[in-house]
Amino acid sequence: MKEIALRLRDMETFFEGIVPSIIATSSANGIPNVSYLSHVVLVDGERVGLSNQFFNTTMANLAENPKAAILLVDGARGGQCRLRAVYEKTVFDGPLFNRVSTQLDATSAQVGMTGIMRLRGVDIFRVVDITIYPSPVAAPIEPVAREPLLEATASLAMTLAHLPAHIDTALDATLEWMRDTLGCDQTVVFLADENSGQLATAGSLGYERSGVGSEIAFGDGVFGSAARERDIVKISDLSRARRYSAAVKASAENENLTRTIAPPMDAETMSQIAVPMISGGHLIGVLGAESRRRLAFTAVQEAALTLAAQHLAGVIALSQALPEDQKPAPSGQPPGKNTHRIEIRYYAFDDSIFIADEYIIKGIAGRLLNHMLRAHVESGRTGFTNRELRLSTSLRLPEFKDNLETRLLLLRRRLADKISPIQLVPTGRGQFSLTFDGQPVFVEETTLDGD
Known part of the structure; x- marks a missing residue:
């Protein structure tokens, strides 16, 4: 009979368990033992996991001789597969254990054995050889078609679903x-801030400057157009559009003078894609990607980005809707023994704020930071909610949809991006503290040239 080698990841139908699988082991003295398996799962491209329930003899044999033969049956085509494998370890907790345990509990309940077929562990085997024996009456075995990006997107969705409800971790993931x-x-x-019609950069990777805190108006460029139209915008060749990039680069070099944060930009970009993030009919933001290659983003990648954008939008919307902690905000840590002066300059006309001669942010976020820093200087407090x-009426927040959580998130990430001696640290839901590497001191407000 002809033997056909095949990769584990091409053998999806063999792991469905329609026909029970078998494991054969032998002791150090060569005494064999054969046992049926309730579940065999694919762990990765080189390993499989076996449900361990009643395998006293099997485990005793493996302790003496870690080699095993595992027989799987293709429930769709009737073919058989023999895996030569080496036992590595047994896991007793974690995502793989939980997945197999849940599946075992569900199937046990269907046959009236709830609580009897309890999972002890998942035995991990490294596969060293695969031999396929096609059924003589079935069609030839063909590798199961896979969708790697769909699987990867599903993995991201599960990652986002299990992360703590912190926007920072979801954005970075x-x-x-x-x-x-x-x-x-x-x-x-x-x-997105629908009140002002602006997009604010919350995070980026791969750029010379992160651009955290920078703003783009709805309708401006690829990303702003995606926000205004609430639709995907994709450009596959930007070789003729370089003026905007040059202007952005110039403004980035004079941030302290212009008090304008330049958005992330790569002068060599050839392809751009922008996907709106929408939850409950509301624009949450825009997910963007760029590449130095022409025609970089395929239809499949576009679909994957669309799914990712909506999952991220849901996480952000949920995080903003969850109730805040009701306990008082922790007082946080005082400035400490470092007596170095941290000079703070605040300009009321545009609510811009500088820390140690570095421009941080302006607008409502600048007003918020000024409010908290003055409260600390006056009373020593560091915790806020x-x-x-x-x-606080002095902050003059918008009465409708103030986007406070988003503004504080951007402020926190901007301070971190600037490696500022003053940082904003979350301490609970809707609670945070200021931390200091020195002694904050307000310098008398002045008027900048040209104001």
């Missing part, structure tokens, strides 16, 4: 997925 899985040269995520900021 999505950006890294775009870079590592989709192979995007540059990735960026913007959060979203609730108290909303109730």
Whole structure:
């Protein structure tokens, strides 16, 4: 009979368990033992996992001789597969254990054995040889078609679903997925402020400057157009559009003078794609990617980005809707023994704020930071809550959809991006503290030249 070698990842139908699988082991003295398996799962391209329930003899044999033969049956075509494998370890917890345990519990309940077929562990085997024996009456075995990007996107969705409800971790996980899985040269995520009609850069990877805190108006460029139209915008050749990039680069070099944060931009970009993030009919932001290659983003990648964008939008919307902690905000840590002066300059006409001669941010975010820093200088407090900021009339927050969580997120990430001696650290839901590397001191407000 002809033997056909095949990769584990091409053998999806063999792991469905329609026909029970078998494991054969032998002791050090060569005494064989054969046992039926309830579940065999694919772990990765080289390993399989076996449900361990009643395998006393099997485990005793493996302790003496780690080699095993595993027989799988293709429930769709009737063929058989023999795996020569080596036992590596048994896992007793974690995602793989939980998945197999849940599946075992569900199938046990169907045959009236609830609580009897309990999973002890998942035995991990490294496969060293695969031999396929096609059924003489079935069609030839063909590798199962796979959709790697769909699988990778599903993995991202599960990652986002299990992360704590912190927008920061969800943003970073999505950006890294775009870079590592989709192979995007540059990735960026913007959060939307529908009151002002602006996108604000919340994070990016692959750029010379992160651009965190920079703003793009709805309708401006590829990303702004995606926000205004709430539709995907894709450009596959930007070789003729370089003026905007040059202007952005010039403004980035004079940030302290212009008090304008330049958005992330790569002068060599050839392809761009922008996908709106929408939840409950509301624009949450825009997910963007760029590449130095022409025609870089395929229809499949576009679909993957669309799914990722909507999952991220849902996470952000949920995080903003969850109730805040009701306990008082922790007082945080005092400035400490470092007596170095941290000079703070605030300009009321545009609510811009400088820390240690570095421009940080302006607008409502600048007003928020000024409010908290003055409260600290006057009373020594470091802990604050979203609730108290909303109730403060001096901050003049918009009455409708103030986007306070988004503004504080951008402020926190901007301070971190600037490696500022003053940082904003989350301490609970809707709670945060200021931390200091020195002693903050307000310098008398002055008027800048040209104001």
